[in-house]
Amino acid sequence: MLRSSGLEHCKEDFDKLLEAFGFWKLSSLVLRIYISTDIYLTARSFAGELGISDSTFTAQFGQPEDLEQHLVTIEGTAAYLYGIFEQCIRWRIEAVGDSRAGVIRNAIRFIDKNYMREDLTLNCIAHEIGLSPSYFSALFKKKTGYCFSEYLNMVRIDRSKQLLCCTSKMVYEIAYEVGFQDYRYFSQIFKKYTGKTPRQYKNTTNVV
CATH class of the missing domain: 1.10.10.60 (Homeodomain-like)
Incomplete structure (x- = not known):
């Protein structure tokens, strides 16, 4: 869900995740710690893939050994884990935005170096940067304000x-x-x- 959920459906997707774990029936603190630690470590690893440092992650959500203080109640546990879930989605969206901007910068550099080529077409550049022509066309217009x-x-x-x-x-x-x-x-x-x-x-x- 961290790789696909959007902010508009974040809470709904998070609730589905908790349901899958049978979360609301976890009266045992030990079980809450076990499941929460698994979610915490998965989210931390995911954040690392996005370029978020461990120090940034732990500054916001603490170290694994600090989890218990957030898990005293079921409601408190859910609120803590939702904070992690939502922030990871925000980081992912920001990373995707940066990646798309980088793709367009590369496309512009390619155009600036090869503008004199007779065969320089939208399809040519889309192939060069690894995007479908239709997606590249829409993304280029969105990021630059100009069609190709x-x-x-x-x-x-x-x-x-x-x-x-x-x-x-x-x-x-x-x-x-x-x-x-x-x-x-x-x-x-x-x-x-x-x-x-x-x-x-x-x-x-x-x-x-």
């Missing part, structure tokens, strides 16, 4: 502006160099992002 094609065009146009401004290359040469195989399409996209045709931009900014 918009971002790729922005990178290509930005690079073409540098070349138009600072080199003597012909416009069609620059179009090919930044990844556009159709000169007319390049001109259309360039004007969309800059308000000028490539030639107009070159004439007004060229310093060569």
Whole structure:
């Protein structure tokens, strides 16, 4: 449950876990300690997989030898264990968020290095970073605010502006160099992002 439960169903899933253990019938403190220790150690190991240090975990929930003080009553035991359960889910959600952000950073680095490739497509990058195209597309838009094609065009146009401004290359040469195989399409996209045709931009900014 720690790997799949969400915060919105956290309490419901936790109650199911207690039911599976027959928890509410555990009048014996010894049995509560036994089951609680098992849950505690499982949660601690899970937190470690997420990069949570033992010191962070024990600072919040104590050492195994400290458990008994939290387990005097059944209700107190349930409250203590629920605190562990909920926090582990929060840590997992945070870790997943960081992981997704890292995936998008890697995708952006890949685009920035390979924007000039004719075969640079959404499918290509999704394969490179190990995600399905549909999931990558949605995640990229969520994290950057741009769809993949918009971002790729922005990178290509930005690079073409540098070349138009600072080199003597012909416009069609620059179009090919930044990844556009159709000169007319390049001109259309360039004007969309800059308000000028490539030639107009070159004439007004060229310093060569």
